[in-house]
Amino acid sequence: MELSELIFYILAFIGIVAALVTVTANNPIYSILGLIVCFFTISAHFVLMNAQFLAMVNIIVYAGAIIVLFLFVVMMMNLNDLPRSNTHIIWKISGAIGAGALMLLLVASLKVSGNLVQSPTKGDIGLIHSLGHALMNEFLVPFIMTSILLNSAMIGAVLLSKREKQLQK
Amino acid sequence: MPSNNLYLAVVVLPLIGFFVSALFGKNLSKKVVGLIASSVIIIPFFIILKAFIGLLNGGEMIHFYLFKWFAVGHYSVNFGIQIDQLSVLMVMLITGVGSLIHLYSISYMHDDENYSNYFSYLNLFVFFMLVLVMSDNYLGMYIGWEGVALTSYLLIGFWFKNHEYNDAAKKAFVMNRVGDLGFLVGMFFVFYYTGSLEFTKVNAALGMGAMVPPLAFIASAAMFLGATGKSAQIPLFTWLPDAMAGPTPVSALIHAATMVTAGIYLIFRSNALFSLAPDTLNIIAIIGIATALYAALVGLAQNDIKKVLAYSTVSQLGLMFLAVGVGAYTTALFHVLTHGFFKALLFLGSGSVIHAMGGNQDIREMGGLKKYMPITYATFLIGSLAISGIPPFSGFFSKDEILAMAFQQNIVLWVLGVAVSMMTAFYMFRLLFLTFSGEFRGSSQEKSHLHESPLLMTVPLIVLAVLSAIAGLLGLPAVFHAPHFLNNFLSPIVVHSGEGHPHLNASTEYMLMAIATVSGIISIGLAYTKYVSKKSIPSVDTLYTGLSKWANRKFYIDEIYDFLFVRPVKWVSDFLFRVVDKLLVDGIVELSGKVSILTGNVIRSLQTGQTSFYILAMVLSICFIIGYYLIGI
Amino acid sequence: MDIEILNGVSVQQYLWLTVILFSIGVLGVLSRKNAIIIFMSVELMLNSVNLLLVVFSKMHADTLGQVFVFFSMSVAAAEVAVGLAILVMMYRNTKSINIDILSKIKE
Numbered sequence: 024m025e026l027s028e029l030i031f032y033i034l035a036f037i038g039i040v041a042a043l044v045t046v047t048a049n050n051p052i053y054s055i056l057g058l059i060v061c062f063f064t065i066s067a068h069f070v071l072m073n074a075q076f077l078a079m080v081n082i083i084v085y086a087g088a089i090i091v092l093f094l095f096v097v098m099m100m101n102l103n104d105l106p107r108s109n110t111h112i113i114w115k116i117s118g119a120i121g122a123g124a125l126m127l128l129l130v131a132s133l134k135v136s137g138n139l140v141q142s143p144t145k146g147d148i149g150l151i152h153s154l155g156h157a158l159m160n161e162f163l164v165p166f167i168m169t170s171i172l173l174n175s176a177m178i179g180a181v182l183l184s185k186r187e188k189q190l191q192k
Numbered sequence: 193m194p195s196n197n198l199y200l201a202v203v204v205l206p207l208i209g210f211f212v213s214a215l216f217g218k219n220l221s222k223k224v225v226g227l228i229a230s231s232v233i234i235i236p237f238f239i240i241l242k243a244f245i246g247l248l249n250g251g252e253m254i255h256f257y258l259f260k261w262f263a264v265g266h267y268s269v270n271f272g273i274q275i276d277q278l279s280v281l282m283v284m285l286i287t288g289v290g291s292l293i294h295l296y297s298i299s300y301m302h303d304d305e306n307y308s309n310y311f312s313y314l315n316l317f318v319f320f321m322l323v324l325v326m327s328d329n330y331l332g333m334y335i336g337w338e339g340v341a342l343t344s345y346l347l348i349g350f351w352f353k354n355h356e357y358n359d360a361a362k363k364a365f366v367m368n369r370v371g372d373l374g375f376l377v378g379m380f381f382v383f384y385y386t387g388s389l390e391f392t393k394v395n396a397a398l399g400m401g402a403m404v405p406p407l408a409f410i411a412s413a414a415m416f417l418g419a420t421g422k423s424a425q426i427p428l429f430t431w432l433p434d435a436m437a438g439p440t441p442v443s444a445l446i447h448a449a450t451m452v453t454a455g456i457y458l459i460f461r462s463n464a465l466f467s468l469a470p471d472t473l474n475i476i477a478i479i480g481i482a483t484a485l486y487a488a489l490v491g492l493a494q495n496d497i498k499k500v501l502a503y504s505t506v507s508q509l510g511l512m513f514l515a516v517g518v519g520a521y522t523t524a525l526f527h528v529l530t531h532g533f534f535k536a537l538l539f540l541g542s543g544s545v546i547h548a549m550g551g552n553q554d555i556r557e558m559g560g561l562k563k564y565m566p567i568t569y570a571t572f573l574i575g576s577l578a579i580s581g582i583p584p585f586s587g588f589f590s591k592d593e594i595l596a597m598a599f600q601q602n603i604v605l606w607v608l609g610v611a612v613s614m615m616t617a618f619y620m621f622r623l624l625f626l627t628f629s630g631e632f633r634g635s636s637q638e639k640s641h642l643h644e645s646p647l648l649m650t651v652p653l654i655v656l657a658v659l660s661a662i663a664g665l666l667g668l669p670a671v672f673h674a675p676h677f678l679n680n681f682l683s684p685i686v687v688h689s690g691e692g693h694p695h696l697n698a699s700t701e702y703m704l705m706a707i708a709t710v711s712g713i714i715s716i717g718l719a720y721t722k723y724v725s726k727k728s729i730p731s732v733d734t735l736y737t738g739l740s741k742w743a744n745r746k747f748y749i750d751e752i753y754d755f756l757f758v759r760p761v762k763w764v765s766d767f768l769f770r771v772v773d774k775l776l777v778d779g780i781v782e783l784s785g786k787v788s789i790l791t792g793n794v795i796r797s798l799q800t801g802q803t804s805f806y807i808l809a810m811v812l813s814i815c816f817i818i819g820y821y822l823i824g825i
Numbered sequence: 826m827d828i829e830i831l832n833g834v835s836v837q838q839y840l841w842l843t844v845i846l847f848s849i850g851v852l853g854v855l856s857r858k859n860a861i862i863i864f865m866s867v868e869l870m871l872n873s874v875n876l877l878l879v880v881f882s883k884m885h886a887d888t889l890g891q892v893f894v895f896f897s898m899s900v901a902a903a904e905v906a907v908g909l910a911i912l913v914m915m916y917r918n919t920k921s922i923n924i925d926i927l928s929k930i931k932e
Contacts, residue, residue, distance in 0.1 A: 025833030035842045042846055042869055046853030051861050058865050061846075065876050068842075071834075072883045077891055081875075084898050089868065089905045096909050097861060100916055114804055118855025121811040126848035128818045133840050135822065148888050149879075157888045158895070169899045176903030183910035801928030808855055 027071065034071075038064035051097045055090060062086050074149030196256045199243065199275060202236040202283065203322050209233070209315035217308020226298035229311035233294050233318055237287035244280045248681070253277070255328060255392075267387070274328035274391065278685045281525065282325040282457055285532045289449045290318050292652035296540055297441040299648035300547060310350060310439070317343035321450055325457060329389040330379045333458070337375065337422065340451045341368040347446060348438040360434035367431040371421015375458070378415030381407065382465065395464045408468035415462060416476055423455030423509050426483045430750055432506055436498040440543030443498060448505050448535040453528045456512050460521045463686055467519070477517025477601070481608050484510030486747065488615035492622075493743035495730050496553045497542045500623050504579065505535055507612060511594055514609065520597040522682045526667045527594060530586040533663050534578040537656035541572040544645040544653065545627060549638055555626040556729055557634040564642040567650045569628045571657040576624045578660040580617035580712045588709070589664035596669070596704055606704075610711055617715035625723040626730075633729070669701060839880040846873035860912055860922040864905075871901050 037060065044057030062085045069078035147153055158166050209232030217225050243254060253276035261269045275283070294314065301310050320343060324336025341364075349361030383389055385407060386397035403411065419425070424432035435447050446452075459466055459476070466472060484507045491503035508531050515524035546553055548565060562569045578585035581592065591613055598605040632639050644650070667678040722728055742748070798809075846869060853866030875894045882890025912922060919926050 028833035031834045031838065035838075038842070039845055039849070042849040045869060046849055046857065046862065046866055048862075051859065054862050054865055058869065061869065062872060065872050068839075068876055069879055072879055074879050074883070074891055077875075077879060077894055080895065080898060081872075084902055085868070085872065089902060092905060092909055093861065093865065096913060100913070114858070115856045117808055118804075118852055118857075121808050121815075121855050122848045122852035124815045125811055125818075125851055126844060128815050128822065129844045129847070130841075131822055132818060133837075133844065148882065148886055149891060153888055154891055154895070157892050162892055162896075165896060169896060172903050173899060176906045180906040180910040183907070184913055803924045803927050804855065804858065811851060811855065 030071065031068075034064045034067050038068075052094075055093050055097065058093075059086055059090050062090065069149070072149065073147075076149060076151040076154045196254075196273075198239055199254060199256075199273060200258070202239050202287075203273065203319065203326060205232040205236055206315045206319040206322065210312050210319060213308050213312035213315060217312060220308070222302060222307050223298075225308045225311050226294070229315050230291060230294040230298065232315060233287055233291040236322070237284065237291055240275075240280060240283045240287060243275050244284060247275075247277055247280055253684075261331075269329065269331055269389065271332060272328035272390070273326050275326060276685060277682050278457070278460060278525070279325045281529065281682075282453075283322060285529055286318060286321050286325065286450050289532055289536045289656070290321075290445060292655055293441045293445045293449075293536065293540070296444075296543070296649050296652040297439075299646050300441055300543055301439060304439075306350070310347075313343055313346045313350070314442070314445070317347065317446060317451075321454075324454055328391060330382065330391075330394075331389050333461070334372075334375065334379065337418075337454065338372065340446070340454065341365060341372070341422075344368070344435070344446050344451060347442040348435045350438055350442070354437070357437035360431075360437040364431040364435050367428045368421050371418045371428050374414045374417025374421065376418075378411045378413075378418060381411035381414065382462075385411075391461060394462075398464045398468065403465070403468060405468055408465055409471050412462070412466045412469040412472040413475065415458060415465070416472055419455030419458050419513075420479070421455075422458075423452050423513070424483075424506050425455070425510060425513055426479050426486065429483060429487070429506050430746075430753060433499055433502040433746070436496075436502050440498065440539060440546060443502070444536045444539030444543065447502070448539050449532040452505065452509055453512070453532065455509075456516060456524050456528050459516050460525055460685070463521050466516075473517050473519060475517075476513050477598075477605060480510045480513030480515075480517050481598075481605055481612070482510070483507070484514065484612045485608060486510075488612045488619070489743050490746050491619040492615060493730075493740045494619075495556055495744075497545060497555050497558075497623065497627065498539075498553055500555075500619060501535070501538055501542055504538075504616060504620065507616060508535065508579070511591065511609065511612065514598060514605065515594040518597045518601040518605070520594070521686050522679050523590070523593045523597055523667075525682065526678050527590040529666065530578070530590040530660070530663045533656055534575045534585075534587055534660040537571060537575040537653060537660050538579065540649070540653055540656065541568050541575060544568045544649055547645055547649070548642050549634065550641055552634065552638065555623060557638075558627045558632070559630045559634075560628070560632040561642065562628040565628075565644045567644060567653065571650075571653040572624060572628070574657040574660055576620045579620055580716065581613050581708055582617075582712055582716075583705075583709060584661075584664060586660050586663035586666075589667055589669065592669065592705055592708055593667060595708055596701060599700075599704055610708060613708060614711045614715045617712040618719050621716045621719035622723055625719060629724050630727055669705070836880060836884055840877070843873045843877040843880070846870075846876070858923050858925060860915070860924050863924065864908055864912070868901065868905070871897065 041057045041060035041064065045054045045061060048054045048057060062081065066078045066081045066086075069075070069081060209229050212228055213225055220228075247253065253274065255274045255276075256272065258271040258273065261271050263269070294311075297310070297314065301307055304310060317340060320336045320339025322336070324333055324340060327333045327336060345361045345365040348364050349358045351357050379389070381403075382394055386394045386402045388394055388397065398408075417428075421428040432447055432452065436443055438447070466476075487503045487506035487510060491500050491507060494500045494503060508527070512524045512527050512531070515521075515527060544565065545558065545561060545568060548561070548568075549558065552558075574585065578587035581588045583589075595606055595609045595613070598609050632642070665677070667676050669676075850866045850870030850873065853869065854863050857863055857866070875897060878890045878894045878897075882888065882894075915926070916922050
């Protein structure tokens, strides 16, 4: 067994366990912590595949921004000591069945799709150098559009929470 | 050509008047509306007078195309206007009497809330009537024919708040429809066999033998059915007495002077066709005299001033058809003209009376109006004398000519005709005496309200009275050795003019005249003794016995029609309603509705509103889609 | 079939990993009623797909896949911002973040 394979299995195991913790934990704080762990393992996978730029971005955006946002909301709203809503067992069973069915089908589709062709690997595609080139040349317009999207999302979020205050007054 | 435009204006002006009154009538003052509406009828009268003088001096008939309407195959229908000797007389009658009646209406209708609507309808009627008589083909004539039915419907039901009036309007409309079907069928025949609808071309084709007599019989009989509908002859006459629901000037214009003579005009216009079918002419004569007799009998026992005049109209129209039936087309038109004058006069006179009586139309509650309304009385008297056929008034000449023609054809027709004219004289003078002589029998409140009508109403009366008195000059009998103006004037229109003048010797004709006059005077005398000397007053409707009861109830024709036609139709429609509509149609419609409600209810239960359920459904659906593709692979 | 993108790790193995992560996300979305946790499950699903995109990008030696991941991350960031704002609103109004509350919209 190669070292990289070993690292892959370890990372995969940690990631799956963390993901399970995320969806099963009673306390949302635990969920969030599980999610952070899971995201870190995914970033590690990125590093394994020499996609360093995305690994950084993943940590910064997901772990740094999004998860912190979740954490903020949960803590500021005191959602962690909310009485656990007693989800009916039927929902759990049907959720498990639905997820299982989907997984089965995805696996089945993986099995039947056989024609995966390996291209000659170039090691540097995940580096910030090549990605930056791509973003600033071919994808310049979508890149700028992304900034507009983020800007409008920010305005939307502000507006959504602000209007509430005006209503309460 | 400018002169063509001038004649076009004859038709178009009333239409413009209609639009002005209909669109802006509510904003204009009543005076302006009345003035505009009247002037768009008066101006055409003077224009047509020019055409009349031109034709009188031997001018050619005016004929021009306006535009092509539509083309079918090799045949195209044009809108064309034809002003010949026949239509010029009709147009003069329509616009002349029409303008008098418009002037009269300004005063008569001045209190009505729908004043501008009234004038717009009246203008529209004149427009359609002019289209009817001025069109150069059957199709244009048919447009006018339908249009006058429509406006007649609108005007009969003018006081639409009264349910009975609406029913009367509907009755008139439906009965006219039945007749129109006949006209249409006749038109189909004419077009199929002559290949044209234009009068000149049709007549030319008929002259070349385009239709054999049996075909001509069917076509002319169908057209005659149309004429019976419009001109209120047996069997389609019951609408006309009911049509008196409309305002009185309308009755004078539409249901006495102009529209109801459209049937005569149609037959006169198609005289080339009718002359090919002697059987139809016989039928027309028989139906004409039967209608005349029947209506005169009913008229004897009516107590509503307008109903009497209505039945008198039906009766006179019957005489006109008798004239047509014996082949005397010009004589029929002569009577159309004189009848147009004196019947319009009588109706307007009755309108004046009704106006004074505050809307009451029952002659049993009138009497002694002579004192209060001298002008109305005098003009009404002239009208009555004219319709009774007393010389030298116009009715004498036209009626005498009809009777002479009938005498020539068949003595039985003549005898019946004289009987009709006796009855006419009797019921007209019964009406006159009951209304104007003796003591007033109405309530004291009505008595205090009695007054002579304003100038705007009496002037048309006087004009019409003068016309009624002198119109006989248009057609002096042959024995007077004066030229028969109408016969000469109209001879280009009548195709087989062989039977134009009565070829009776002078003594026979004098005798006929004497008999008619004397019988008329005897009737008047009878009416005088009964209603003036003995002062008898018709009893209330329920006390009638014997023949007079039958006459008062119009021989139960309405009831018979009701039994024969209306009820079966009602039964059938009831059946269709209950079985076909309720069960079949509604069933299918409701079934589709119920199915949607049912499926909706089932599907609604899926709409739980629970987000988790929706997501689950989404996931399962994705599974199905992926599964489908997997199996497809 | 066994294409190695790393020494000893094949594409197939990565596919297994992403499918498992994705299914765990789906399970979370389906079985939980807490809106925040559902939201996090959605993020998990997104991330697993991102991982898959990078794997394929690596396999085809093409930058495009990674560029797409970059965009998907920014969209996710925007989505989270707005989504959390909505959740905050919802909590303020109903004092609950149970998504069954949303069934009240039906009435």
